[in-house]
Amino acid sequence: MADxxxxxxxxxxxxxxxxxxxxETKRPVLKNCIKAFFVxxxxxxxxxxxxxxYIYFFxxxxxxxSNPTTATVIFLSMLLTGFGIYDRLGQFAGAGSAVPVSGFGxxxxxxxxxxxxxxxxxxxxxxxxxxxxxxxxxxxFSAFVVALIKTIFIMMTGGF
Amino acid sequence: xxxxxxxxxxxxHPVIKATGVSGGPFEANGMLADDxxxxxxxxxxxxxxxxxxxxxxxxxxxQTALKKAxxxxxxxxxxxAGDLINQITPSSFAARxxxxxxxGLFGACSTSMEGLALASFMVNYQGANNVLTGAxxxxxxxxxxxxxxxxxxxxxxxxxxxxxxxxxVALITKNQSNEQLPYTTSATIGKVVDMGLADPFxxxxxxxxxxxxTILTHFQDLNLDPSHYDLxxxxxxxxxxxxxxxxxxxxxxxxxxxxxxxxCGLLIYTNEQPVQSGGSGAGCSATVLYGHLLNEMKKGMxxxxxxxxxxxxxxxLTVQQNESIPCIAHAVSIEI
Numbered sequence: 001m002a003d004x005x006x007x008x009x010x011x012x013x014x015x016x017x018x019x020x021x022x023x024e025t026k027r028p029v030l031k032n033c034i035k036a037f038f039v040x041x042x043x044x045x046x047x048x049x050x051x052x053x054y055i056y057f058f059x060x061x062x063x064x065x066s067n068p069t070t071a072t073v074i075f076l077s078m079l080l081t082g083f084g085i086y087d088r089l090g091q092f093a094g095a096g097s098a099v100p101v102s103g104f105g106x107x108x109x110x111x112x113x114x115x116x117x118x119x120x121x122x123x124x125x126x127x128x129x130x131x132x133x134x135x136x137x138x139x140x141f142s143a144f145v146v147a148l149i150k151t152i153f154i155m156m157t158g159g160f
Numbered sequence: 161x162x163x164x165x166x167x168x169x170x171x172x173h174p175v176i177k178a179t180g181v182s183g184g185p186f187e188a189n190g191m192l193a194d195d196x197x198x199x200x201x202x203x204x205x206x207x208x209x210x211x212x213x214x215x216x217x218x219x220x221x222x223q224t225a226l227k228k229a230x231x232x233x234x235x236x237x238x239x240x241a242g243d244l245i246n247q248i249t250p251s252s253f254a255a256r257x258x259x260x261x262x263x264g265l266f267g268a269c270s271t272s273m274e275g276l277a278l279a280s281f282m283v284n285y286q287g288a289n290n291v292l293t294g295a296x297x298x299x300x301x302x303x304x305x306x307x308x309x310x311x312x313x314x315x316x317x318x319x320x321x322x323x324x325x326x327x328x329v330a331l332i333t334k335n336q337s338n339e340q341l342p343y344t345t346s347a348t349i350g351k352v353v354d355m356g357l358a359d360p361f362x363x364x365x366x367x368x369x370x371x372x373x374t375i376l377t378h379f380q381d382l383n384l385d386p387s388h389y390d391l392x393x394x395x396x397x398x399x400x401x402x403x404x405x406x407x408x409x410x411x412x413x414x415x416x417x418x419x420x421x422x423x424c425g426l427l428i429y430t431n432e433q434p435v436q437s438g439g440s441g442a443g444c445s446a447t448v449l450y451g452h453l454l455n456e457m458k459k460g461m462x463x464x465x466x467x468x469x470x471x472x473x474x475x476x477l478t479v480q481q482n483e484s485i486p487c488i489a490h491a492v493s494i495e496i
Contacts, residue, residue, distance in 0.1 A: 013356030013484075019411075020357065020365045023404040025318035025437070032315070081311050090313020091434065097313050106313050114309035117209035131312065 036096030039089070043100045047073050070101050077102030078109040086110075107131040164381025166349050173343040174283035176494070177231075177290075177333045179450035180224025182217045184325030186299065187447070190429045195451035196326070197224045203300055203325065214243065214250040214298035217443070221327040222258055222292055229290075229331045236260050236331070237288035240279055242271035243296050243442050244323075245305060250296060260292060269396050270350070270471030271295040272328065272446035273490040277347035279332040280492070294329030294450075297441030306360070306476055319362035321398045321425060322435035328446030340496060342457050346382060347492045350374035352473065354486040360472075360479045364401020364425075364437055367470040370487035371397060372408040374468055378491045379414065386416045389493070390462040393453065395445035395469035396425035398438030424448035445469040449494075457496045466493045 009017070050072050054065040080086040086106045089097045097103055108128055115127040129136065161169045182198040183190075184205075193199060198220050205213040218241065226233060239258060241251040242265035255262035267274040275293035282288045300310045302323045308314050335343060353373050357366040371394050379385060386392065397405055402423045409416055424445045425438035449467050456462055468491040474483070 009356045013354075016355040016369060017357065019407070020355075020368070020404050023400050023407060024362065024365060025400060027317050081313075084311060086313045087311050088313075091315055093313075094315035098315075103313065106311070110309035110311035110313075113311055114304055117211075131308065 032094050035092060036094045036099075039093035039096035040100055041096075043073070043097065043102055047100070073100070073102050074105035077105035081106045081109045082113065104132055104135060107135070163346070164377070166351070166377060167346055167381035168277065168281055168284075168349075169346045169382070170280050170284040170344050172284045173335045173345065174280040174332050175335045175337075175341045175343045176450075176454065177331045177341060178225050178229035179328065179330045179454060180221040180226075180228065180294075181328045181447050181451035182221045182224070182326060183443075183447060184217075184299065186322075186433070187324065187326055187428065190433065192428055192448065192452045195455050196447065197221070197451075203298075210298055210301040210304065211245060211250060214245065214296065214301045215253045217298060217325070217327040218243070218250055218254040218294060218296040218329070219257060221294060221296070221329040222254065225292065225294075225329045225331045229333070231290055231331060231333075233258055233260050236290040236292050238263060238279070238282065238291045240265055240275040240291065240293040241295065241329075242266050242275065244268060244302050250298070250301075258292075265295075267469075267488060267490065268471030268473050269295075269297075269440060269442050269444060270469040270488050270490050271442045272395070272449065273347070273467060273469035273492045274349075276330065276332070276344065276467075276492045277349060277490055279330075280344040280347060283332050283334055289334055291332045292329060293332060294327060295442040295446040296327030297323055297325065297443035299323045299325040299441070302441060316436055317361050318436050319359070319365065319398075319400055320436045321363060321396065321438050321440035322429070322433075323441035324396075324428060324439045324444040324447060326443035326447040328443065328448075328450035330450050340458075342454050342494050342496045345493045345495050346378075347490065348374055348378040348381060350377075350489040350491070352486045352488050354484050356484045358479075358482060358484045360474060360485070362400065363440060363472045363485070364396075364398035365404055366485040367397055367472055367487040367489065368401045368404035368408060370489040371395075371401070371405045371468050371470045372412065374489040374491050375405075375409060375466075376412055376414060378466065378468075378493075386414065386420070389464050389466045390420070391453075391465040392416060392421050393445075393449070393465060393467050394421070394423045395467070395471070395489070396438065396440035397423050397470055398425045398436075398440065400437050401470070402426065427452065442471075454494075457494070462496075464493065464495045466491055
């Protein structure tokens, strides 16, 4: 798409694009990656601790503990969103706080808070999945495709 | 009087009789807190929605300007205002309560100078005795419309800018008192310039060519050179846009002393505030000009300034449809 965009630009516009890039502050990609690695890892470590908590105190197994763990992490991220902390964490950590499931919780609750003034049905209800909707759609769809590939593979190789 | 291609000269010198400037909590912690008339410590401003709070900002600024000028709303012929919200409802709703005949303007962040140019034109040619003009923006209301929900933890790139919560309103009147007041002398209306940039998180870079175009045209139309002004102030180009604009002007053969070229988006906040490339929004140039800059002029710091308010004429829809960002800039010169 970047190519088709470039084609539509006049030579003058392309020249300006190059000129402007000299003045642009670039994203500090390496620094962002390191921050995302540590914050994302830290969030996952908390998730792991919660998971052990459910296994040792509530007789969940390693397989079944993932559901209550996910719910707890989402709940915590919702609290942090409501208190106005998560967006600051997001500016610092980038993908580190967006990729774990807590980022999913943040995208839902932030939209719900934002549209509360438009009422519960059309405001909160209609907008709560504004950002998370595409995660759900493409998440479910890609899970379906992967499961399909796996099923075909098993059928063809006889479970080998 | 029309001079050159697209500039007006106001030979009767319409006066900026009084101004009102309101702001939010983030501006209260900024560089120019002392230049605001009203500062709120809460983004909600006692209202139940950010859009209502946005309207309150403008109303309070308008009422402050009228009060300081000892002018009644009934004696004010027109109110020219605009903002960034869909269908400019905060401005129109404020006009409903002010009960002053109203022109709703949209020039994105250039609205402040669009209004000042039109108001000066009206007063200069006896179309009105008193005209109220202003622009406003509210960080949370604007972010909600143009970007993600305010509490969403997305990472903004270093080219992004911070929308100012604030309103700046001025009352423009005929030049009749002996008091030394700032007055407008000329205005250059900009044309829409689109240099093909499409990143909504880099508005400064997109707007710089529009600012450079208007500044160049202003000097050509009026046969002036940059030394005529003590200060040339752009609206909300931010760090990247300002440097790009200076570079563009240099390339076109107009050398401006970098110390004389300021930007409202860089003046309003401290370096410690997390605003990336600087402030922006319709309220940015309005609050900085009608508050800080006019105060400095009254103190005798500057005699002649040129304010070039820049606007990015995009909508969230055009961004998603991958359109580039058309931009505009209007310039008004103010003397004391």
